[in-house]
Each structure stands twice: as structure tokens, then as C-alpha cells.
Amino acid sequence: MSSLLTIDDLKVHFPVRGGILMRQTAAVRAVDGVSLHINPGETLGLVGESGCGKSTLGKAVVRLIRPTDGRIRFENREITHLNQRQLRPLRRDFQMIFQDPAESLDPRMSVRAILEEPYVIHGIGSRDERRKWVDELLDRVGLQTSAADRYSFEFSGGQRQRIGIARALALRPKLIICDEPVSALDVSVQSQILNLLVELQRDFNLSYLFIAHDLSVVKHISDRVAVMYLGKIVELATAETIYRDPRHAYTKALLSAIPTPDPAAGREKILLEGDVPSPIDPPAGSAFGHRVGHPLYEQSIGLDLSLREIAPNHFVAADPCCLTPQDYEKISTVTPAA
Amino acid sequence: MSATPSPETILEVDKLITSFETDGGLLRAVDQVSFTVPARRTVGIVGESGCGKSVTAMSIVRLLPQPAGKILGGRIMFKGRDLTTATENEMHAIRGGDIGVIFQEPMAALNPVHRIGRQVAEVFSLHKDMSKKDAWDAAIEMLAHVRIPAPEKRMMDYPHHLSGGMRQRVVIAIALACKPSLVIADEPTTALDVTVQAQILDLMERLQQETGMSTILITHDLGVIAESCDEVVVMYAGRVVERAPVRELFSNPLHAYTRGLLDSIPTLETPSKSLLRTIPGMVASLGQHVHGCRFCQRMGRRTTVTRERPKFIEAAPGHWVEACPECTSVAR
Numbered sequence: 001m002s003s004l005l006t007i008d009d010l011k012v013h014f015p016v017r018g019g020i021l022m023r024q025t026a027a028v029r030a031v032d033g034v035s036l037h038i039n040p041g042e043t044l045g046l047v048g049e050s051g052c053g054k055s056t057l058g059k060a061v062v063r064l065i066r067p068t069d070g071r072i073r074f075e076n077r078e079i080t081h082l083n084q085r086q087l088r089p090l091r092r093d094f095q096m097i098f099q100d101p102a103e104s105l106d107p108r109m110s111v112r113a114i115l116e117e118p119y120v121i122h123g124i125g126s127r128d129e130r131r132k133w134v135d136e137l138l139d140r141v142g143l144q145t146s147a148a149d150r151y152s153f154e155f156s157g158g159q160r161q162r163i164g165i166a167r168a169l170a171l172r173p174k175l176i177i178c179d180e181p182v183s184a185l186d187v188s189v190q191s192q193i194l195n196l197l198v199e200l201q202r203d204f205n206l207s208y209l210f211i212a213h214d215l216s217v218v219k220h221i222s223d224r225v226a227v228m229y230l231g232k233i234v235e236l237a238t239a240e241t242i243y244r245d246p247r248h249a250y251t252k253a254l255l256s257a258i259p260t261p262d263p264a265a266g267r268e269k270i271l272l273e274g275d276v277p278s279p280i281d282p283p284a285g286s287a288f289g290h291r292v293g294h295p296l297y298e299q300s301i302g303l304d305l306s307l308r309e310i311a312p313n314h315f316v317a318a319d320p321c322c323l324t325p326q327d328y329e330k331i332s333t334v335t336p337a338a
Numbered sequence: 339m340s341a342t343p344s345p346e347t348i349l350e351v352d353k354l355i356t357s358f359e360t361d362g363g364l365l366r367a368v369d370q371v372s373f374t375v376p377a378r379r380t381v382g383i384v385g386e387s388g389c390g391k392s393v394t395a396m397s398i399v400r401l402l403p404q405p406a407g408k409i410l411g412g413r414i415m416f417k418g419r420d421l422t423t424a425t426e427n428e429m430h431a432i433r434g435g436d437i438g439v440i441f442q443e444p445m446a447a448l449n450p451v452h453r454i455g456r457q458v459a460e461v462f463s464l465h466k467d468m469s470k471k472d473a474w475d476a477a478i479e480m481l482a483h484v485r486i487p488a489p490e491k492r493m494m495d496y497p498h499h500l501s502g503g504m505r506q507r508v509v510i511a512i513a514l515a516c517k518p519s520l521v522i523a524d525e526p527t528t529a530l531d532v533t534v535q536a537q538i539l540d541l542m543e544r545l546q547q548e549t550g551m552s553t554i555l556i557t558h559d560l561g562v563i564a565e566s567c568d569e570v571v572v573m574y575a576g577r578v579v580e581r582a583p584v585r586e587l588f589s590n591p592l593h594a595y596t597r598g599l600l601d602s603i604p605t606l607e608t609p610s611k612s613l614l615r616t617i618p619g620m621v622a623s624l625g626q627h628v629h630g631c632r633f634c635q636r637m638g639r640r641t642t643v644t645r646e647r648p649k650f651i652e653a654a655p656g657h658w659v660e661a662c663p664e665c666t667s668v669a670r
Contacts, residue, residue: 191614243606259539259561261561
């Protein structure tokens with residue numbers, strides 16, 4: 001199957017400057033060698049703690065941040081090094097939905113102006129056509145057409161997110177990067193927005209990169225899930241597999257930390273000590289092994305900790321600190337995934 | 339239900355009414371809210387934004403925005419005395435003394451220009467009249483108590499030196515410094531990662547066992563409620579629509595709003611990409627005040643909205659619900 005988006009060993013490093021000459025003293029390795037692909041009509045979930053680099057990855061994929069290294073291909077076209085002008089026609093195909101619709105919608109523009117803008121920028125349609133399309137968009141995301149003449153601040157959080165979704169849909173994109181699109185919303189509104197995203201995906205064969213920290217939400221909407229830790233993907237599998245059969249210790253800890261809305265479910269929690277370590281000067285070996293003070297940490301320095309296929313379509317980092325001895329033994333014979 | 343004798347009550351909120359004066363008139367943010375907090379128990383208050391859960395909590399410690407917020411009725415009985423009639427000086431002694439408060443955003447709760455040590459020690463010198471030296475030592479002990487590693491060193495740090503989880507531990511240390519009998523925690527883990535949330539909830543549970551305090555835990559997360567609370571108060575549009583022991587509430591929700599909330603959250607068990615149940619509309623604006631059932635107002639049912647307010651009845655032992663004929667099955 002030819003994938004819609006392929007990223008290959010992508011790195012995004014930010015310089016840290018200091019001293020009187022503001023020389024670069026270190027680098028924040030926000031994204032540090034990530035390879036992923038997204039198929040047409042598929043949702044790839046991306047989860048991890050704050051500061052793990054998931055939002056940076058999402059922005060780099062659509063070239064809102066310049067990658068330091070690696071390759072991004074969109075429909076078999078290399079877009080890693082395109083300049084902004086070359087990117088513009090391609091921007092129709094990938095759009096973004098942000099966490100806080102209040103901040104991503106211009107308060108001085110009417111909803112109609114916000115939704116018309118993509119057409120204007122790309123020079124599509126006559127005035128009347130655009131008017132008709134905006135009405136259709138509003139209808140499609142469950143808003144009344146009368147909303148067009150109002151301003152975004154007149155709407156509730158859920159309605160504003162619908163406007164954000166309508167804007168993302170305007171140019172009929174193939175891929176939408178959803179960066180925490182429901183985390184600012186109340187639960188009853190959150191479910192409305194999730195339902196809308198699922199329906200739109202079916203209707204338009206959209207692909208989503210769905211970034212969130214709420215694992216139940218990610219599980220619900222994703223076909224495959226990638227777990228990110230300190231700039232790297234540590235486990236990647238179908239949503240079902242990630243939740244039924246997690247292999248990486250970090251995935252297990254993340255899953256066990258989700259509070260279950262069932263008071264009768266007594267579960268053992270894996271309590272992680274400490275916080276996400278800093279992506280400035282990350283540990284040389286297993287980053288997670290370092291956090292939990294794993295006895296095998298010293299051994300992991302210098303090892304190739306890249307993803308390997310442990311079961312069909314189930315990839316996990318070959319990390320002696322984070323796998324059971326059986327899993328590690330099994331996986332160390334597998335060649336690294338392409 | 340259970341035959342355990344009812345433990346003593348630490349706090350009883352009775353028909354509390356809190357209003358805000360606005361340009362658009364008087365808004366009733368808390369509309370005759372009643373619930374009790376037993377000793378050594380955690381009572382959760384859950385509801386969507388704007389339902390009045392934080393205003394209820396802030397009414398108890400009288401930290402309402404001034405001059406707009408006013409308690410207009412009801413009683414708040416804390417250990418036998420009515421806090422609504424307490425003087426401002428008395429409230430000063432109670433806040434941070436016998437009632438501790440933990441806020442959502444630890445960065446906003448801590449003073450950015452003072453060292454951690456000074457902010458924790460201050461509580462001891464204010465409430466316990468300790469000498470500077472004693473207060474400092476007590477503060478170190480308190481930081482160790484909330485499992486902050488190397489507390490002597492952290493005393494010299496400023497809030498921005500610490501991570502979100504560590505900051506929240508400092509706020510908890512301040513809230514618990516005077517061994518309060520009641521702690522009010524307003525969304526204490528909402529700003530934190532799930533892994534850190536698990537640490538903080540675990541810490542609060544252990545501290546509760548050690549000190550025997552009661553907790554009011556305000557959250558919008560039903561998962562947190564299920565795991566941390568003994569009893570639950572469900573609020574909608576300024577009113578309590580349902581109140582029950584936690585297992586009873588999750589296994590036998592009686593009010594349509596509670597059921598709607600429970601049904602709308604995806605869990606790890608819901609089939610992927612299945613359509614979630616939703617509650618139509620959004621939380622009613624407090625400006626559109628009605629006498630009748632406020633949830634019927636959201637659902638667009640005219641008849642019950644215009645009638646009088648549904649009675650709050652005990653449908654089963656300890657299980658209270660606002661008995662609207664449309665929203666609850668028991669009312670028929």
C-alpha cells in the first residue's frame with residue numbers, strides 16, 4: 001500500500017544559546033529520529049507526556065517547523081526541503097486543528113471571513129461560490145449558517161472547535177494534524193467533537209495524525225498508536241494491540257496511570273517516580289531506563305535501541321531496560337525495522 | 339445499603355445559595371446546594387465547566403471574587419459552627435488552618451518571587467506562632483512528608499525551578515501544614531500529566547490515611563472520581579442533581595445527566611471509532627434562570643421547565659436525586 005505521508009529518521013533540534021556571545025551551548029532534541037507513516041483514511045494516534053516532542057513532531061510533519069534532519073514524503077513527493085512558496089500549493093492537502101480554538105481563530109474576523117480565507121489565499125471560486133461553500137461547511141460541522149456573520153468569541157468552546165474543524169476542511173485536505181483537539185473541552189462536548197471527526201473521516205477519506213495525552217480518547221479514535229518518549233517512538237502497534245498487549249515498560253506505565261471510570265475495578269498502578277527528563281542532553285542509553293534507575297541502564301549505552309517488529313505490525317524499541325527478558329531476547333535477533 | 343455506622347460529619351452544606359452581581363443582573367451560580375462531608379472521607383464534586391462546583395468550594399472558604407460574589411442563603415456548618423456568619427478574621431484563621439485549599443494551577447498558587455522555604459514556613463509562623471527557626475524546620479519536615487526529595491535543598495528553590503508535579507506537592511504541603519480536618523482540592527491534577535496525576539492522587543490518599551483528614555475533590559474527570567472518592571456529588575447548572583456513594587452512583591445512576599456524562603466518555607473498552615453517546619446542547623447559561631428542571635431546559639422539554647423545581651429525594655439509602663419526571667425513572 002502506498003502511504004500518504006512517510007517520515008524517515010526525522011529530527012528537530014532547537015539550539016540553546018548562552019553566554020555573552022549567545023553561542024549555541026546545547027540542543028533540545030525535541031524530535032530525535034522518528035520514522036512513521038500514515039495511510040490514506042487512517043488515524044495514527046500519537047501519545048506521550050508533556051515535553052516528549054509530540055506537538056513539535058506534528059508541526060514538523062506539515063513543515064510549520066523546519067526539520068533538522070531526516071526526510072518527509074507526502075504522496076511520494078519529498079517535501080523536506082521545499083521552500084514556503086513551493087509548499088503553498090501542497091498546503092491544501094494538509095491542515096491543522098489546534099487545542100485552543102479561541103487562540104487559533106482571529107477574534108476580529110467574522111466566521112465567514114475565517115472560513116473564506118483559505119479559498120481566497122488559494123484563489124479558488126467566485127464570491128458567490130465561496131459564500132455557498134462556507135454555508136455548506138458550517139452545515140457539515142453542525143453549525144447553523146447564521147453563525148457565519150458572528151465572531152468566534154460569541155461561541156462556546158465546542159462550537160469554536162467546530163469552526164476550527166470547518167476551516168481545516170475548507171480545502172478538502174487529505175491529512176489533518178489534530179493537536180489535542182478535545183483536551184480543552186468538557187466531556188459531553190468532547191464526545192460530540194470526536195463523533196464529528198469520525199464521521200468526517202468516513203465521508204472524506206481523511207487521514208489524521210491525532211496528538212493527545214488522553215489515552216482513552218486516542219484509543220477510541222485511532223487505527224494505530226505510536227507512543228513517544230523523549231523525542232523517540234518507543235512502541236507502535238494497532239490501537240487494540242497497544243492496549244491489550246503493551247510490551248514497552250513506558251507504555252504499560254502510561255496505560256496503568258489512566259483513571260478508569262469504574263470504582264469496582266481494583267487495579268495495580270505502576271507509579272513512575274519523577275518527571276519526564278529534559279530533552280537537553282538526554283541520557284546516552286535508554287531514556288526510560290535512566291528515569292526509573294534500571295539496573296541494566298549502563299548496559300543499554302551504545303546499543304541500537306531502534307524499533308523492531310516483535311509481532312506482526314507491532315513494533316517496540318529494542319531496549320533491555322524496558323522489555324521483559326523473554327521479549328528482549330526474542331527481539332534482539334530481529335533486524336531493525338526499515 | 340451498607341451497615342457501617344455513619345461516621346461523624348465534618349462539614350454540612352445546607353441549601354447554599356451563592357450569586358454574582360453582573361451587568362446582566364444577579365446570577366445564581368450555586369442554587370440551593372446541599373451535601374455533607376463525613377470525617378476521613380473523600381467527597382467528589384463533578385460536573386462540566388460552569389456548573390458551580392468551584393464556586394461551591396470557594397463559598398466554603400469564602401474566597402469568592404469580591405465584590406461580585408455573595409452568599410445569599412443557606413448554611414455551611416463546619417464542625418458545628420456556621421461559616422456563613424463567621425467574621426473575616428475568623429475565616430483567616432480557618433483558611434490554611436483547619437481547612438486547607440489546593441488549587442488547580444500550582445504556579446498561580448505559589449508566589450514566583452519568594453523561595454519555596456519561605457512560602458511553606460510562613461504558614462507555620464502565621465497559624466502556629468512558631469519562631470523563624472522552628473517554622474523553617476517544620477517546613478522541611480512538611481516537604482519530606484509530601485515526598486519531595488532533598489527537601490533542605492528545595493527550600494532554597496523558587497517555584498519556577500520545580501516541575502509541575504513538584505510544585506503541586508509544595509501546594510499540598512502548604513495546605514496540609516496545620517493538619518487541617520478538611521482539605522478542598524479544586525482540580526488538583528488537571529494541569530498535570532497522567533503519570534504525575536497518578537503520583538499526586540496516590541500521595542493524597544496516603545496523606546489522608548495518615549492524618550485522618552476529609553477531602554472535597556473537585557474534578558471534571560469521572561475516572562478520578564471513581565478511583566479517589568467515597569461519595570460523589572453531581573452538579574449541573576448550579577444545582578446538585580444527584581448524590582450517592584461512589585459505587586452506587588456508577589452502577590445505578592438515576593439522573594439522565596449523570597447517565598449522559600457516564601455514557602459520553604470513551605473508555606479503553608469502547609469499540610474504536612464507534613459513535614459515542616452525547617448530551618445534546620451545552621451547559622445552560624446561568625442567565626437563563628428557570629424554576630423547573632434545568633436539565634430539561636437543556637434538552638428542550640418545555641413542560642417540566644416551567645413547573646416548580648423538582649424535589650431532591652432519597653431514592654435509596656444515601657442515594658439522593660433531583661426527582662424530575664422526565665430525567666429520572668424513580669420520579670414516576
